[in-house]
Structures are given as structure tokens and as C-alpha cells.
Amino acid sequence: xxxxxxxxxxxxxxxxxxxxxxxxxxxxxxxxxxxxxxxxxxxxxxxxxxxxxxxxxxxxxxxxxxxxxxxxxxxxxxxxxxxxxxxxxxxxxxxxxxxxxxxxxxxxxxxxxxxxxxxxxxxxxxxxxxxxxxxxxxxxxxxxxxxxxxxxxxxxxxxxxxxxxxxxxxxxxxxxxxxxxxxxxxxxxxxxxxxxxxxxxxxxxxxxxxxxxxxxxxxxxxxxxxxxxxxxxxxxxxxxxxxxxxxxxxxxxxxxxxxxxxxxxxxxxxxxxxxxxxxxxxxxxxxxxxxxxxxxxxxxxxxxxxxxxxxxxxxxxxxxxxxxxxxxxxxxxxxxxxxxxxxxxxxxxxxxxxxxxxxxxxxxxxxxxxxxxxxxxxxxxxxxxxxxxxxxxxxxxxxxxxxxxx
Amino acid sequence: xxxxxxxxxxxxxxxxxxxxxxxxxxxxxxxxxxxxxxxxxxxxxxxxxxxxxxxxxxxxxxxxxxxxxxxxxxxxxxxxxxxxxxxxxxxxxxxxxxxxxxxxxxxxxxxxxxxxxxxxxxxxxxxxxxxxxxxxxxxxxxxxxxxxxxxxxxxxxxxxxxxxxxxxxxxxxxxxxxxxxxxxxxxxxxxxxxxxxxxxxxxxxxxxxxxxxxxxxxxxxxxxxxxxxxxxxxxxxxxxxxxxxxxxxxxxxx
Numbered sequence: 308x309x310x311x312x313x314x315x316x317x318x319x320x321x322x323x324x325x326x327x328x329x330x331x332x333x334x335x336x337x338x339x340x341x342x343x344x345x346x347x348x349x350x351x352x353x354x355x356x357x358x359x360x361x362x363x364x365x366x367x368x369x370x371x372x373x374x375x376x377x378x379x380x381x382x383x384x385x386x387x388x389x390x391x392x393x394x395x396x397x398x399x400x401x402x403x404x405x406x407x408x409x410x411x412x413x414x415x416x417x418x419x420x421x422x423x424x425x426x427x428x429x430x431x432x433x434x435x436x437x438x439x440x441x442x443x444x445x446x447x448x449x450x451x452x453x454x455x456x457x458x459x460x461x462x463x464x465x466x467x468x469x470x471x472x473x474x475x476x477x478x479x480x481x482x483x484x485x486x487x488x489x490x491x492x493x494x495x496x497x498x499x500x501x502x503x504x505x506x507x508x509x510x511x512x513x514x515x516x517x518x519x520x521x522x523x524x525x526x527x528x529x530x531x532x533x534x535x536x537x538x539x540x541x542x543x544x545x546x547x548x549x550x551x552x553x554x555x556x557x558x559x560x561x562x563x564x565x566x567x568x569x570x571x572x573x574x575x576x577x578x579x580x581x582x583x584x585x586x587x588x589x590x591x592x593x594x595x596x597x598x599x600x601x602x603x604x605x606x607x608x609x610x611x612x613x614x615x616x617x618x619x620x621x622x623x624x625x626x627x628x629x630x631x632x633x634x635x636x637x638x639x640x641x642x643x644x645x646x647x648x649x650x651x652x653x654x655x656x657x658x659x660x661x662x663x664x665x666x667x668x669x670x671x672x673x674x675x676x677x678x679x680x681x682x683x684x685x686x687x688x689x690x691x692x693x694x695x696x697x698x699x700x701x702x703x704x705x706x707x708x709x710x711x712x713x
Numbered sequence: 714x715x716x717x718x719x720x721x722x723x724x725x726x727x728x729x730x731x732x733x734x735x736x737x738x739x740x741x742x743x744x745x746x747x748x749x750x751x752x753x754x755x756x757x758x759x760x761x762x763x764x765x766x767x768x769x770x771x772x773x774x775x776x777x778x779x780x781x782x783x784x785x786x787x788x789x790x791x792x793x794x795x796x797x798x799x800x801x802x803x804x805x806x807x808x809x810x811x812x813x814x815x816x817x818x819x820x821x822x823x824x825x826x827x828x829x830x831x832x833x834x835x836x837x838x839x840x841x842x843x844x845x846x847x848x849x850x851x852x853x854x855x856x857x858x859x860x861x862x863x864x865x866x867x868x869x870x871x872x873x874x875x876x877x878x879x880x881x882x883x884x885x886x887x888x889x890x891x892x893x894x895x896x897x898x899x900x901x902x903x904x905x906x907x908x909x910x911x912x913x914x915x916x917x918x919x920x921x922x923x924x925x926x927x928x929x930x931x932x933x934x935x936x937x938x939x940x941x942x943x944x945x946x947x948x949x950x951x952x953x954x955x956x957x958x959x960x961x962x963x964x965x966x967x
Contacts (some may be wrong), residue, residue, distance in 0.1 A: 312828045323816040623812045626773055627826040627874065628801020630794045706800075707773040710812065 313633060317640035331609045335690055338602020339653025339682040342595045342661060349591030351671035353584045357577075367439050368405070368546055369552065370533040371569045376582040388529035389558065389567045392521075395533045397553050404546035407435040407536040412521045418513065420472040420484040426701035427468050429486060429513045432522025432534070437463075439536040442514070446479035447495035450516050458518040462486070463495035468508040478664035487524055491515065503521070543572045599682060603689040606646075610693035614638060614701075621701040622709030631702035635695065642694025646687040653686065654679055719746035719782075720881065720913055723772060726752065726779035728765050728936075739765040741936035749881075752908045753836075754924035755917045763917045764813055764886055766933065770915065771806050771884040772796045773791060784881070791917065800835030805875025809887035811867045813859055813874065820855040827906040830878060838959045845873040849903055865896025872903055883907065885916040889923050895957055900951035926950055 323329055372390040395410040402408075412431040417424055430436070437449050450461050464472075464479055473479045479493045500509035521527060537546040547570050554568055623633050657679075661672040699711050728740040729962045739762045739816070747753055756786075757763045768774035768948070769781065772788065781788040791799065791943055800806070823842040827833045833841070846855050849869040868888060875883055889897035905926060908914050916927060924930050925948040934939040 309831045312831070319817065319821060495792050597727055619812075620814060623814060624795065624825070624829075625806075626771075626800060626806050626812070628797050628829045628878070630797040630829075632794070633797075633829055707768045710773070710808070 310636070313636045314640060317637045317644070320637070321641055321644060327613055328536055328645060331606070331613060331645050331690075334602060334605035334609050334650065335646060335649030335686045336653040338599060338606060338686050339650050341598040341602065342659035342682035343654060343657025343674060343678050343697055344660045344664070344672075345591055345595035345598060346681075347672040347674045348664065348670060349588045349595075349655045350675055350678075351665070351672040353588050354673050355671045356580050356664075357586045366540060366543060367536040367573045368535045368537060368550065369427050369571050369573075370398075370535070370550060371571070372530065372532065373567065373569065388527075390530040390533060390554075391528055392517075392530065394554050394557050394568075397557050397576060398533065398535060398550055402535070402546060402549050402551055404537055404542040404549060405535040407439050408531045409433040409436040409439060409534045409540065410517050411436070411532045411534055412525055412527075413516060413531050414524050416486050416513075416524070418468065418472060420479075420482065420487055423472045425468060425471040427511050427513055429462070429467075429515055429524070431515055431517040432523075433517050435536075436517075436534060439534045442500075443498040445496045446478050447493070449495055449514075455516045455518055458491060458522050458524070459516060460491045460519060461494045462491045462513050462515040463497060464493055465497045465514075465542075467508055468511060468513055469496055476603065486513070486515075489523060501608055503542070511526060534666040537572070540574075540695060543574055547572055595678075603685060606686060606689045607693040610690055612643065614616050614694055614697040617711035618697075618701045620711050621698065621702075622706050622712065624677040625706040625709060634702040635698055638694055638698035639691070639696070642691050643687075645694070646690035649690070650683045650687055654683060657682070715784065719913075720749040720751075720784060721745075721747040722780075722782040722847055723770070724780040725953065726747065726766070726769065726776050728762070728769065729777045731799065738936045740769070740779075743779070743936070743938055745931070745938060745941070747913065749913055750908070751930040752904070752914045752926075753916070753931060754929070755926035755931045755933060756919065756921070756924050761933040762936040763933040765936075767884055767886050767915065767917045770879070772800050773877075782813065797829075801826055802878055803881045805872075805878070805883045805966040807868070807875050807883065807885035807888045809870050809890040810828070811859075811864075811871045811882070811891075813867060813870050818856050818858055819851060819870045819873075822859075822870055823877050826874060826878045827921065833951050841877050845877040846870070849873045850899075863896070864892050865899060868892060868896070868900055869903070872900070876907070880912070882913040882915060885914070887917055889918065889920065895954070896949050897923060898954045899917055901948075901952060905950050 318348060353405070370390065372388055372615065388412075395408055398405065399408040409432040411485055414429050415426065416429050417426050433455055434452065437440075439442070445466075447463070450459065453459070454461050461625075463486070464484075469477070469479045472484060473482065480496060482493050483490050484493060485491070488507050497510065497512070497514075502508055535550065536548065537543045550570050551566065555566065558567060560567070624634055625631070658674055661674055664670050665672045701712075704712075717783055722745075723926070724744050726740055726743040727738065730737040730739055741762075743762075743766060755763045755767060764817070765774065769776050775789070779789075783799070788799070814825070818838065820839075820842055823845050827838040827841060841950065843852070843855060847850055849872050851866060851869055851873065854862065854866065862870065868891075872883075872888075885940070892900065897921050904914050904916070906932055908928075914927075918924050925944060925946075927944055930940075930944055931938055
């Protein structure tokens with residue numbers, strides 16, 4: 308039997324049943340497209356979470372006042388006032404695994420500039436604060452060590468604050484703002500960072516020298532937290548251990564005493580959100596596998612029905628001399644055609660739907676080769692098997708039984 | 714010993730269908746020889762086994778026991794592929810319900826057996842199909858689809874399909890069962906013409922009137938042959954067609 312003839316037979320059969328072919332393809336198209344879209348959304352959010360976590364500074368380590376667990380009473384980190392500037396100083400002086408340390412204090416304040424006012428959080432840190440938090444300067448300068456020493460009334464504005472107080476595109480450097488009625492000179496403007504994964508506007512901040520915020524605004528000796536930056540990713544764990552040792556020593560804690568502070572690295576936070584995004588991906592993957600399964604059942608159903616209803620046609624073909632193999636090859640060619648064209652259209656549709664979601668839904672999508680291959684191979688395999696199986700059954704019948712099939 | 718001169722020779726052919734505890738003997742030890750060039754009508758009431766007999770001879774079905782020689786070849790020893798080649802090259806089968814592919818033009822239906830014959834190239838295939846259709850009087854209808862053809866025309870497409878591979882035998886199972894008298898006679902006319910050219914024809918029918926066009930009538934009852942006789946005053950389709958009342962075209966409601 309010439310394969311050319313079988314291709315011709317398959318082509319004639321397909322072209323005479325366009326609607327049936329279209330319906331069969333539709334099952335495959337929807338199956339493939341939905342899986343690609345689903346996995347693109349999952350992968351997109353995963354990568355989005357990862358990039359915004361690393362934008363916070365991957366090597367950074369934070370020491371919070373208070374502990375998660377104090378004498379059986381479990382408190383949130385930061386709920387106690389135990390950290391002082393001395394803790395920051397000893398870390399800077401004695402910890403060999405960190406290259407930058409900044410004490411951090413913060414206060415929510417009303418900011419006034421001319422006739423405009425705005426509420427935001429004022430962070431107090433040293434000049435190292437900018438490096439640890441990956442904050443870059445768009446215009447002007449960060450404050451100097453002498454500003455820090457003198458508790459100078461200078462500040463650096465985030466983009467959101469600058470826009471709300473001075474208007475879009477205006478450079479606020481050199482202007483004055485009043486924070487809690489104290490006039491501050493604006494010496495710098497931060498570069499735009501955008502929202503982080505958790506919906507926080509990272510540009511809605513003001514950074515002022517640590518001493519200024521602590522002494523002039525808060526009148527306290529305590530800190531909210533201490534930020535440090537490990538020299539490298541490999542040093543993070545050592546740095547955490549050493550910081551814990553140093554601060555325990557500074558706080559004169561006995562061995563049996565629990566920590567009155569908490570040390571966390573950005574990597575810890577990344578791990579937490581990494582596991583959250585893993586759960587999210589698993590959820591989406593399970594939805595995707597359900598759509599794949601449902602799509603597969605749809606393909607199976609329509610393939611099985613359309614081949615079974617052609618048992619009589621198979622009988623006619625065998626009565627005029629088609630061998631079982633000829634019938635099988637014809638049906639395989641048809642199934643391959645339907646699966647592959649359907650799969651291709653499904654891939655294109657899936658990519659475009661994912662693109663539309665990215666464009667109009669503002670949701671990040673990432674299309675992976677894995678999702679394309681997975682959905683395509685699965686749909687094609689289901690299509691081929693359920694195109695082959697009933698045809699195989701029919702071609703094994705006596706021609707007269709196939710002809711009499713109702 | 715099988716009859717070496719006979720085209721078809723069957724010995725003690727039996728077919729048993731089992732339904733539950735019952736055994737139905739559709740064919741019960743049938744022995745028969747059919748010579749080359751014969752025109753045989755197989756008659757009998759419903760359930761007498763005549764169609765089963767025909768399907769086995771046409772290699773569409775297999776017997777439970779017995780022997781079947783076609784041109785001296787032991788058919789029951791052949792495998793499925795060899796049987797398919799036999800159906801493709803030596804036997805032309807015609808059914809009561811036509812069994813032509815729907816939504817497929819007359820030409821493509823007739824080309825079908827040739828597509829399964831790798832010795833025929835595309836040009837010959839078309840040529841032969843057109844010739845076969847012309848020989849049954851459908852030369853001007855080759856591109857019509859089955860639903861654009863009358864029953865008689867569809868049956869003639871089926872005949873053309875049976876003829877296209879130059880078979881030794883035409884086997885027809887109630888070929889006129891779904892047709893009116895005129896169409897039936899036209900089919901018989903084609904059969905007699907083919908028979909005159911030397912093609913052996915085996916036809917199942919329950920209409921005595923149609924059986925009169927054959928040379929020999931075989932009677933089946935309860936799976937056995939009860940008579941095998943030459944037809945007395947055989948009817949010739951050409952003459953019978955002329956005797957039919959002529960229907961004027963303008964009297965046909967459309």
C-alpha cells in the first residue's frame with residue numbers, strides 16, 4: 308500500500324467532514340491553551356515574587372527588638388524596646404561577616420511643603436542604610452557622616468512623596484519640608500522603585516539621618532531595628548550567628564535567658580515567600596492538570612465517538628479491499644493531523660490569552676517551554692490513542708460485522 | 714476432492730451463531746460448485762442463510778467449519794491481508810443498502826478500491842473509474858454526491874465500484890431490494906451485459922421476478938440448499954424494460 312494513497316484517502320475524509328474535524332480540534336485547542344495560560348500565570352507570579360524579594364537586598368540581615376517567644380508569652384518581633392545604638396555599634400565594630408550596618412528608627416509623620424501636605428513614614432538611618440536597602444539616588448546626595456553626627460535637619464525624599472508635595476517631575480532638592488513642624492532641607496531624591504509584591508509603595512518614604520529622627524522626633528534611646536549587610540550570600544548564616552552572640556553579650560544575657568531580639572535575613576523572608584509561591588504554583592498546577600484532564604477527556608470522547616460512528620465506513624473500506632493496516636494508518640494520519648494542528652492553534656491561543664492577561668490584567672506572565680511541551684504532548688497522545696483504539700478495534704472485525712455496526 | 718474446473722467450490726460449509734445457550738445453524742453443511750461465467754440467483758425466505766452464504770463467499774465473513782476454494786485456492790487458509798487483497802482484486806461486492814461513502818463524489822467512491830491497489834497509478838485510477846461509471850450509464854454524473862443521486866443511480870455507483878478492479882466475480886446481496894421495478898430492471902440489464910462478457914455473477918434475492926434474470930436459481934431453506942435448477946424461460950432485461958409503461962416527464966410531480 309502506497310502511503311501517498313493513504314494520505315490522499317485521509318485528506319479526502321478530513322475535507323469531507325470539516326465540522327467534525329473542527330469540533331475535535333476545539334477540544335485539543337482549549338485543553339492546550341488553558342494549560343499554557345494557567346502555567347504562565349503561575350510562573351509569572353513566582354518570578355515576580357522572586358525579583359521583588361531580591362530587590363530588597365538579598366544579603367541584608369535585620370535585627371528586631373523583642374523576640375517571637377519570651378517566657379512562654381509569644382510576642383511579635385519588634386514589640387519590645389531592647390535595641391540601642393550600642394548594639395549597632397558593636398555589630399559594626401566586631402562582626403567580621405558584615406560590611407555595612409545601620410540602626411533604624413521610624414515614625415509616621417505629617418509632612419508639609421508650602422500649601423501641600425502628605426502623610427508618610429520617616430526612616431532614620433545612617434548613610435549605609437541606602438546601600439543595604441538598595442536605594443539609589445536620582446538627584447542630589449545622601450546625607451554625610453557629619454549630618455549624622457550633628458543630627459542635621461536634612462532628608463531624602465521618595466518619588467511618591469516628592470510628587471505629592473512638589474508636583475510631577477519637579478526636582479525638590481534644595482527645598483524645605485516641615486516634618487512635625489520641624490523644617491528639613493531636602494538634599495536628595497530617591498530613584499523610583501515601584502510597588503513590591505505585597506502591594507507596598509516603596510517610593511512612599513522619607514529617609515533622614517538616624518540621630519535626627521531619634522533625638523529630634525522620637526526623643527528615645529531605643530531603635531526599631533538594626534539593618535546589616537552580609538559580605539556575601541555565603542556569609543549570611545555566619546553573620547546571623549555572630550550578630551546573635553554579640554547582641555546577647557551586649558545585653559548581658561545569661562545562657563539560660565532567651566533572646567530579647569530576633570535576627571532575620573532577607574533569605575529567611577525569601578524562603579517564607581518562596582514557599583508561599585510554591586503553594587501558589589502547586590495550586591495553579593493542580594488547576595492546570597484538571598483542565599488538562601478535562602481537555603483530555605473531551606478529546607478522548609470526541610475522538611472515540613467520531614471513530615466509532617465510522618465503523619460502517621471502515622466496513623465499506625475493508626469490503627473493497629482495504630487491509631486492517633490501511634485503515635489504521637488512515638485514521639492515524641487523520642488523528643495526527645487533528646492533534647498537531649489543534650495543538651499548534653492551542654499553543655498560539657494560549658500564548659495570546661496569556662499576553663492579553665499581562666496587558667489588560669497587569670498580571671505578570673511567563674510562558675515556559677515545559678508548559679507548551681506538556682500540554683501539547685499530552686493532548687496529542689490522548690488524541691492519537693483514542694483515534695487509534697476504536698479504529699484498531701473496528702479493523703479487527705470481520706468486514707461484515709463492521710458493515711452491520713449500528 | 715474439490716472440483717478443479719469450478720470457479721467456486723465449497724464443501725460442507727457451516728456457520729453457527731451462539732446466542733446464550735442456543736445455537737443457530739445459519740448454514741448447515743452446504744456443498745456447491747459454481748462454474749466460471751455462471752449467473753446464479755440465490756433465493757430463500759428470511760433467515761434461510763442465503764446472505765450468510767454470500768458473505769462467506771465474498772470473504773466478508775468466515776465459516777465455522779467447511780472448505781472454500783476460489784480458483785482452486787484454499788480461501789480459509791488465507792490471512793486477513795490476503796483476504797483483503799482477494800476482495801480488492803477478484804471480488805466485487807454489491808449491497809442492498811448500497812454502502813457507498815457519503816459526502817463523497819461518485820468518482821471518488823469508484824476510485825476507492827483502486828486507492829487500495831498499489832499497482833494502479835493516479836492517471837489510470839481516474840481513467841478506469843470514469844470508464845466504469847460510463848459503463849453503468851453514469852458518465853455524466855461523475856462529480857455528483859450520493860445525496861444528489863437516486864437510489865438506482867447510487868446502486869449503479871456501487872456496481873461501478875465493484876467493476877473497477879476487473880473482478881472475476883460480482884457478488885450482490887439483494888441489489889434491487891431498495892429499488893423500484895424500473896431501476897431493478899436496469900440493474901439486471903447491467904448484470905446480464907457483464908455476464909455476457911464472462912463475469913461470474915452471484916446474486917441473493919427474495920424476488921422470484923428478479924431471479925428470473927439469472928441462469929441458475931439456488932433455493933435455501935434452514936441453512937441448506939433445497940434446490941439448484943436452471944431457469945426456464947429466462948427473462949432478458951432489455952426486453953422487459955421496453956415492456957414497462959413509459960412515464961411522461963411532464964406527469965412527474967417535482
